[in-house]
Structures are given as structure tokens and as C-alpha cells.
């Protein structure tokens with residue numbers, strides 16, 4: 001029995017296997033429709049994240065399994081009283097696998113140390129969110145057919161956005177990746193992330209100007225620039241529009257660019273971009289379900 | 304107790320100067336009934352200044368605490384006035400309830416009786432990180 005708490009829990013080979021299972025599910029959904037008959041997934045969300053929870057639940061239903069879910073009021077009362085360790089011990093009596101989201105960093109790890117069934121971290125505060133990174137990796141593989149020799153632009157809040165840090169760290173395992181880090185001065189990538197890139201012998205470039213680098217990108221990963229990250233409203237208003245993607249800006253981009261976004265977006269990608277075939281953020285959301293199906297299968301050791 | 308000669312006991316030597324008292328407290332040597340001597344700022348050829356602790360009894364030492372606070376330390380075991388063993392300290396790979404996580408968003412700040420565990424993440428810089436939230440230990 002094992003759990004997935006951090007993307008680093010998975011080797012490069014295991015990620016390749018999960019990606020290949022996902023791609024097989026996409027081609028042969030019928031083959032997988034009863035793989036988890038009689039199995040139960042418990043979704044324990046101690047803070048609301050409707051889209052992540054629904055993605056896990058849809059994944060389990062498509063495998064023929066069932067879902068046990070706490071209501072929001074139950075999760076909030078539990079978070080006041082019972083310890084995470086006790087919750088994990090009790091829920092593992094009822095479920096075959098647990099997906100847990102919790103506002104405290106490390107809570108899913110504590111659950112995995114006390115559970116008798118596998119635990120998947122569905123987000124612990126701003127700390128880890130391994131199924132988001134797996135979703136991003138599957139999307140890159142489906143859009144590009146490979147993980148190596150890609151120029152990957154990451155744009156927006158690169159300082160606080162852990163999704164971005166985790167994706168960068170996962171991509172440093174592959175050959176020939178060039179990172180282009182696009183953000184306002186205030187929201188630059190922390191130095192430990194840049195060190196990870198350097199230690200793996202890869203290149204990166206930092207800029208504040210999206211337009212100047214857009215033509216060289218194979219992938220553009222957009223993130224939200226949040227108002228609360230700025231000291232004053234003026235800076236926020238000045239900066240937020242320079243990182244809004246519009247059809248006009250995309251004229252200079254490669255014809256096979258892949259535009260990704262973890263969603264939800266606020267205004268950083270204009271709705272007019274949605275019809276561009278290069279926009280793959282809704283396909284990315286769909287991939288999130290497939291990779292979670294693959295992960296559930298692997299952790300339940302279903303052949 | 305003659306500070307220079309211990310009959311049956313332990314000498315913790317080569318402690319980084321100034322760390323003797325911290326080790327005394329963390330190892331809870333104040334709870335011992337036997338004589339304990341702390342020598343501060345003793346001169347040392349190798350280290351310039353060092354602290355030394357002498358314990359006039361054979362006790363089990365938590366080598367992890369010692370290694371964490373002062374990896375330069377050595378432990379001499381004395382029996383019948385003779386040095387029978389010299390133990391070298393190494394930096395422990397794991398610390399359990401030696402230091403505490405200060406991140407208020409960490410599960411260890413709320414979960415009942417959860418041990419505070421840190422793993423050694425960088426030997427050169429003696430960096431430890433909380434296993435739950437990966438915050439650097441201080």
C-alpha cells in the first residue's frame with residue numbers, strides 16, 4: 001500500500017506509466033469501465049475545492065467504483081474536533097482509497113501515516129498538489145507527444161504559485177527543456193526554484209515582457225496574478241493587463257503553441273482565446289480526470 | 304568530583320564553545336543525581352575554544368541531540384579510570400521532538416500529540432526540514 005503526497009513520491013518511470021495508462025483510458029474507455037467495481041473512494045475535503053473534488057469523483061465513477069463524500073458542514077465540524085490521524089484511521093475502515101484536501105500543510109501525509117488504505121493528496125494549503133502537476137504533465141504529453149526539448153513559458157505569479165514550482169521541478173527531470181519565466185518584478189520565481197533548474201543542467205530566462213518571448217514558446221502556462229499579492233492597487237492595475245492573453249497578442253506566437261492554465265481564470269486569458277485551437281486549458285481539465293483514474297488504478301493495484 | 308579524572312562515566316569533549324549549556328539542557332543532565340561538570344571556553348588546539356561536559360556516571364546519551372547541536376563533539380567513555388571508547392558524533396539524519404516547526408500553517412501546529420520530525424536535507428549547511436511542510440528548522 002502506498003500513497004501519493006508529493007509529486008516527488010513518483011519516479012520518472014512511474015509518471016511515464018501513469019501517462020500511458022491515461023492515454024489508454026482515453027482510447028479505450030470501455031476497457032476500464034468496471035475496473036473498480038465494488039471499490040469506494042472517500043473524498044475528504046476539509047476546505048472547499050469543488051472542481052478538484054468533482055474530478056476525483058468523476059474519475060472513480062468512470063472506473064465503475066463508488067464515492068463516499070463528506071458534506072461541507074461535516075468537514076468543517078470534523079476539522080474543529082477530531083485529529084487527522086483519527087479521521088484517517090476511521091475512514092480507512094469504510095473506503096478503499098482516500099483523496100484528501102486540507103488547509104494545513106502536511107495533513108494528507110499525517111493521514112497516510114495512519115491510514116490502512118492509500119491516500120492521495122488533493123491539495124494541502126499552498127504546499128503540494130501532485131494531481132495538478134500530473135494533470136499538467138499529461139496535458140503536455142498529449143499536446144506535444146513528448147516531455148523533452150520544449151521551450152516552456154510560465155507567466156504570471158511565479159513567486160507564490162506552487163503549481164508552477166511543482167511543474168518546473170517535475171520538468172527538470174527531462175532533457176532539453178528551456179524555461180522562460182515571465183512575471184512582474186514583484187512576483188519573480190524564488191531562487192531555490194532557479195537553483196533546481198541549474199542543478200539539472202537546464203537553461204532558463206527571466207523577463208517581464210510576455211510579448212518579447214511569445215514567438216519562441218512551445219508551451220505557455222498562464223497563472224493568475226492576484227490582487228492581494230500587491231502592496232498597492234496602482235501596481236496591480238498597471239501590471240495585471242500586461243499579462244492578459246488576447247487573440248491579437250497571439251498573432252506572433254507559434255502555430256502549434258499550447259496554452260495552459262490550471263483554472264479557474266479570472267481575466268488573464270481573454271474569452272476570445274477559447275476558440276483558438278492552441279487553447280488547451282479545458283482539455284487540461286478533462287485530462288485531470290483521466291490522470292486521476294490512472295492514479296487510482298495504480299494505487300489500488302488494479303490490473 | 305575531580306574534574307580531570309572520572310572513574311566511571313562520560314566526557315563530552317570538543318563541544319562548540321557556547322553550546323555546552325544548551326546540550327546540558329537538551330540532554331536533561333539536570334535530572335541526574337551524579338556529579339556533572341560543565342567547562343566553558345576551555346582552550347583547544349584544534350578549535351581555539353571549546354566546551355566540555357563531564358558526567359560521573361555511565362548514562363545513555365541521545366547522540367542525535369548532540370550531533371544536531373554540536374557535530375564537532377566527541378564522546379569518551381571512561382571505565383575504571385581508563386578511556387575505553389571514543390565515539391565520533393555524526394549529524395543525525397532525523398530529529399524527533401528536538402526542534403519544533405514554527406510554520407503556523409503546518410499540521411504539527413494543531414494535530415494532537417503529533418511528533419515534530421525533521422529530516423536532514425543538506426549536510427554542508429546542516430539544514431533540516433519539517434517532514435510535513437518542508438519548512439526549514441531553526
Ligand SMILES: [Zn+2]
Pocket residue numbers: 106404405406409410411433434435436437438
Ligand atoms: Zn512543519
